Amino acid sequence: RVTTVDDEGSDMDANPGMAAPLAIFKGKLYARSVHQKQNGEYAGSENLLTFSFKSSVALNSASSSVALVVNGLNGMRLADGSHSGVPVVTAIKGGDLFTCSSDSCAQAPRCLTVPYLDGSTPHAPRLTIGINNVPADTEIEFTVAFTNAITAQDCQSLTLETVSSDERLVFLPAPLHVKESHKTTNQCPLTIVPSALFTVKKVCQSVSCTGAVNTITISLQPSFDLTGAKHAEVTIRGLRGSTTRDSIVTLLSGAPTFEGRARWVQSSGMLILRVAATSTVSTTKVTVVRVDVANPKYAQAAAERVEISATGDVPHEVACMDQCDGLAAPMRVESASFSSAAIASSTMDGGKDSTISVTLKPHCTVLCESRDAVITIEGLVGTTTRDSPALPVTMVKGSPALFMSSSSISLSFSSTCDLADNKVLIDGLSADPTGTMLYFADGHCAERYTKIEAFDASSGCATLTVTTNTNSTNSTGSNTTATEASQWSDGKKACELGVVSAFKVAQRGAGFKSGDFIVDSDTGRGLAGKCIVSGKDGGVDSISIDTFGTGYNDAVKVRCPRACPLEQEQQVQTCGCGSGCGCACSSTVTKSECGAPVDNYGMYQTVSVSMDAPKITSVCSWSQNSGRLTCVVQGCAKSTEDTIFTVSLANGLVNQPAQTVNIMASGHISIPSVALNGSAMQINTIAPGTTAVKMTMMTSLASWDGISVVVVGSDGYSILEIVAAAAGVPSSKVTIKIEEVTSVMMLTRSASYLKAFEPADAAKPRKLKISVTVDADDLAAASFIATGLTGERINAKLKASGASPVEVPEEHRAAVVETAADSVTAVCICRDCSGPQPKTTTGWGVSSTASYTPTCLVATDTGHKCTCTVELDNLPLRSSTPTYTLSSEMQCNGLAKITGFKIGTSSVASSSIVQAPDTCNDQCDSYHKVLTDYDVSSMILDGKLTVEIQAEGLKQDYCGAGDQFKALLVLSYPDSRVSPPPP
Numbered sequence: 001r002v003t004t005v006d007d008e009g010s011d012m013d014a015n016p017g018m019a020a021p022l023a024i025f026k027g028k029l030y031a032r033s034v035h036q037k038q039n040g041e042y043a044g045s046e047n048l049l050t051f052s053f054k055s056s057v058a059l060n061s062a063s064s065s066v067a068l069v070v071n072g073l074n075g076m077r078l079a080d081g082s083h084s085g086v087p088v089v090t091a092i093k094g095g096d097l098f099t100c101s102s103d104s105c106a107q108a109p110r111c112l113t114v115p116y117l118d119g120s121t122p123h124a125p126r127l128t129i130g131i132n133n134v135p136a137d138t139e140i141e142f143t144v145a146f147t148n149a150i151t152a153q154d155c156q157s158l159t160l161e162t163v164s165s166d167e168r169l170v171f172l173p174a175p176l177h178v179k180e181s182h183k184t185t186n187q188c189p190l191t192i193v194p195s196a197l198f199t200v201k202k203v204c205q206s207v208s209c210t211g212a213v214n215t216i217t218i219s220l221q222p223s224f225d226l227t228g229a230k231h232a233e234v235t236i237r238g239l240r241g242s243t244t245r246d247s248i249v250t251l252l253s254g255a256p257t258f259e260g261r262a263r264w265v266q267s268s269g270m271l272i273l274r275v276a277a278t279s280t281v282s283t284t285k286v287t288v289v290r291v292d293v294a295n296p297k298y299a300q301a302a303a304e305r306v307e308i309s310a311t312g313d314v315p316h317e318v319a320c321m322d323q324c325d326g327l328a329a330p331m332r333v334e335s336a337s338f339s340s341a342a343i344a345s346s347t348m349d350g351g352k353d354s355t356i357s358v359t360l361k362p363h364c365t366v367l368c369e370s371r372d373a374v375i376t377i378e379g380l381v382g383t384t385t386r387d388s389p390a391l392p393v394t395m396v397k398g399s400p401a402l403f404m405s406s407s408s409i410s411l412s413f414s415s416t417c418d419l420a421d422n423k424v425l426i427d428g429l430s431a432d433p434t435g436t437m438l439y440f441a442d443g444h445c446a447e448r449y450t451k452i453e454a455f456d457a458s459s460g461c462a463t464l465t466v467t468t469n470t471n472s473t474n475s476t477g478s479n480t481t482a483t484e485a486s487q488w489s490d491g492k493k494a495c496e497l498g499v500v501s502a503f504k505v506a507q508r509g510a511g512f513k514s515g516d517f518i519v520d521s522d523t524g525r526g527l528a529g530k531c532i533v534s535g536k537d538g539g540v541d542s543i544s545i546d547t548f549g550t551g552y553n554d555a556v557k558v559r560c561p562r563a564c565p566l567e568q569e570q571q572v573q574t575c576g577c578g579s580g581c582g583c584a585c586s587s588t589v590t591k592s593e594c595g596a597p598v599d600n601y602g603m604y605q606t607v608s609v610s611m612d613a614p615k616i617t618s619v620c621s622w623s624q625n626s627g628r629l630t631c632v633v634q635g636c637a638k639s640t641e642d643t644i645f646t647v648s649l650a651n652g653l654v655n656q657p658a659q660t661v662n663i664m665a666s667g668h669i670s671i672p673s674v675a676l677n678g679s680a681m682q683i684n685t686i687a688p689g690t691t692a693v694k695m696t697m698m699t700s701l702a703s704w705d706g707i708s709v710v711v712v713g714s715d716g717y718s719i720l721e722i723v724a725a726a727a728g729v730p731s732s733k734v735t736i737k738i739e740e741v742t743s744v745m746m747l748t749r750s751a752s753y754l755k756a757f758e759p760a761d762a763a764k765p766r767k768l769k770i771s772v773t774v775d776a777d778d779l780a781a782a783s784f785i786a787t788g789l790t791g792e793r794i795n796a797k798l799k800a801s802g803a804s805p806v807e808v809p810e811e812h813r814a815a816v817v818e819t820a821a822d823s824v825t826a827v828c829i830c831r832d833c834s835g836p837q838p839k840t841t842t843g844w845g846v847s848s849t850a851s852y853t854p855t856c857l858v859a860t861d862t863g864h865k866c867t868c869t870v871e872l873d874n875l876p877l878r879s880s881t882p883t884y885t886l887s888s889e890m891q892c893n894g895l896a897k898i899t900g901f902k903i904g905t906s907s908v909a910s911s912s913i914v915q916a917p918d919t920c921n922d923q924c925d926s927y928h929k930v931l932t933d934y935d936v937s938s939m940i941l942d943g944k945l946t947v948e949i950q951a952e953g954l955k956q957d958y959c960g961a962g963d964q965f966k967a968l969l970v971l972s973y974p975d976s977r978v979s980p981p982p983p
Helices: 565-575 717-727 779-788 791-801
Strands: 003-005 011-013 029-036 046-055 066-071 088-093 096-098 116-118 126-134 140-148 159-164 200-205 213-221 233-237 247-253 261-265 270-274 287-294 307-311 316-320 337-345 353-363 374-378 388-397 410-412 423-427 437-440 448-456 461-464 467-474 480-487 499-508 518-520 528-534 539-547 557-559 603-610 614-617 619-623 628-633 643-650 662-666 671-675 690-701 734-740 743-747 752-756 766-776 815-819 823-831 849-852 858-860 863-873 885-892 897-903 923-935 945-954 963-972 976-979
Touching: 029 159, 088 096, 126 140, 261 287, 337 671, 353 662, 499 539, 539 603, 557 603, 690 779, 717 734, 717 766, 717 779, 717 791, 766 779, 779 815, 823 863, 823 945, 863 963, 885 897, 885 945, 897 923, 923 963, 945 963
Parallel strands: none
Antiparallel strands: 003 011, 029 046, 046 140, 066 126, 066 159, 088 140, 096 126, 116 126, 200 213, 213 287, 233 270, 233 307, 247 261, 247 287, 261 270, 307 316, 337 353, 353 643, 374 628, 374 662, 388 619, 388 643, 410 423, 423 461, 437 448, 437 614, 448 461, 467 480, 499 603, 518 557, 528 539, 619 628, 662 671, 690 766, 690 815, 734 766, 743 752, 815 976, 823 963, 849 863, 858 863, 863 945, 885 923, 885 963, 897 945
8 A cells, every 4th residue: 555644744554546547545634733932822922833844746936836834822012012914933943934025025026925824713813824845845944934813812823824826735734733731731822821921020018007107118129121211110019008189109219110100099909010121130039029008097907909010022920929927017096095104102191192103105107286185094083072174284294395285375464463572473274273284385485494383363363483593603714603593393494484575556646756665564573665657747667675674474564765855754654663553554544652643645656575385384184073084295205215103192081992994096097905914003091900908007106207197218008018018019009198187077976076186196106097908910819819918917026026016997997899890892794805804802991801803795676785793792790790881883975774683693673773864964974873772781791792783785985984874882881890809
């Protein structure tokens, strides 16, 4: 049989019929293959197809025009993106292809218009390539350079055929094969993947603070060069939450690779970077771009997905960027906070003034007047200090002007409130400013301040702190000169107030002459100057000031000299008293102390007196019920150092444990409430459960020094030591008070009367009453001491020392005395457990304690509900059962309904519970009494009382401390009982 070749070029048996005489094989193209270059698969990228084939017959356009046609070239584009035109075809091996255009085919006048890509028919693009000479059975290889379409697609099936004017050279389309090694790779012809990827794509931020200017850092490195010549752009999307509005932003780094300004879209958090016209974003190095955006004023999680993509030379597909972790994660915003937040109190003694010290330092923000910052401290309950819109505070560290009053004030002076006496009239005050600072924000006294020592509310006259500082100088080496300077509280020379800065002539008048003016004022010192007169009418043109003086008010006037001597004499006589004469010379009523009224002669003036924007500072507003201190910021509380201030509060007379005190800040950037570290507002009026032994003795002494309360060295100290020895306690535990007995009660059948002793005689002994108190640690110790502290034991020790014996009356023998607080307080709290939790509070005295752990809210259809429980334990036990009563008050925060009130195992009847009215809502300074003096005597077991409160309808925490429900509990019981010693 005759042999031929198959499509791959391998020998094969031909059809048997081809063995007949003169049978001729039709020519064909075989060994056909195609593949595209490696990494040429990206959308929009430059690509290259390599074709290979053999022809079974020679193809030559010299005899017949012939051309190759490649079909199925979907996705092939010219460099300019067009579907049709002349591509770049290059012959690599074998024959001679016409790779010229029709304009340069002189060497082959019969060639087709080749090479030519015809994409006019949708989904049937074809490439025609003219053949000059292709030898038979010779491998031909050529390449076609083109640009990929921007739409992704799978590998395409291509065919190869010939067209010719000679029918013998027309070969039908035959498939171009893809080698097995290319079929499963992106070298399969015209495979287009969506786009390239960035090899480096990371995004980070510089700061996570609310409201801060945040530098976003973008590091990128593309897989293919991105050039400005191809109008390449890189888009970052997903930086959501910034308050930076749509705008053109300036790059902090990244130029000149990118244009120096980029487009920012707020809603999508999109940044569009345009490659500079002559620049390239290289594939061989990382390009870093930085840009500032503003963080939101509220906390948010980091961006879930930040995307990067690029257009231009080779599109880079949308991909998630790598993100930094933690606080550097892009657009993660943390609430501002306090890095320092502490509190302390100077005393726990009831009824005494306690100095409360507060330390704070904001983090992630600054608290400034320009940001309307207000610092609030809440929970300082238990004080008797009344509400005040201006409670003085003392700045220990930080600006003395940090906290200011909201009152708008003005200053002036009078004859009775004169600057010369360090006094000033203050108008516009809402409270007594004593102890606060008078601060000046502007003018020549800007940022100066001094303390207000005293204030007369009836006149509005304040006395300022002014000290005299004596400085000694030695200029000659032998002579010493002392100079005195008045200083304000800020340690600098006292600033000049009430300075007259200018007079303006409103009406010129007539009959004046130029010269020194006379000051018409009942206050002030040092003002001097001249009147300038011109014209025949003698009108005043202007008033010039030579020395501006101090201590004047806006009623000050000057009298210009009169041209008429008589008028001038009257003017001098009337106003010659000058400053401080105590009368107003401009009055229309004759004042004998200043003479007759003075005519203005038609001249009127206005005056400007500088008072330099005064403010009352070192002051906060105070609410007693809620224990809230509200401080409006003037200037700034720094984030770089602690701010420390103190406030004086009077401790109440009711025992209570240390309170949870919270601090927060509001304004443009808020700081959520947080509990202050430390202890404050613990009050010990009388230590609960303290125990002592008391007795009274009678004795006679030959002499007595008259010292009633026995101390070391006094006549009674030896008796004190013997009593201590008999009681078995240190002398420090014993207190003795001695009184001389001067009369005796006489009893008769009909009456009783006091009979005085005979006058004291030096030869006769003195009769004395001795009152003894022995402190004991507990009831058991007191009982033991009382058992042994008898007259017999004491006399035995006195006899041994040679001292006079004592007599202990039956009714005054040793007895145990318990002293207990008359009430114990506790608090029952419910809060949202997703927020910060307060510490568990326990204990407020020696023996009686209460504890609580805030209860978490439970969501319902009508808001929240909760059940909070508090236990009062270690309550003082009595030898006979007293009456214990319980009262409860609820804070008027969010309106709540009490649905259950259980004491021990017993539920309180609803008729005994007083529900809060609708007005008990968003009134954090107020409390509503739920239960009043409820007898719980039978409910106390083993010195413990458990209280459980159920509340519903909790919708909103208006008070800001996180306590959506707060109930105060007060357990009251008798003050003291005396127990006799055991028999």
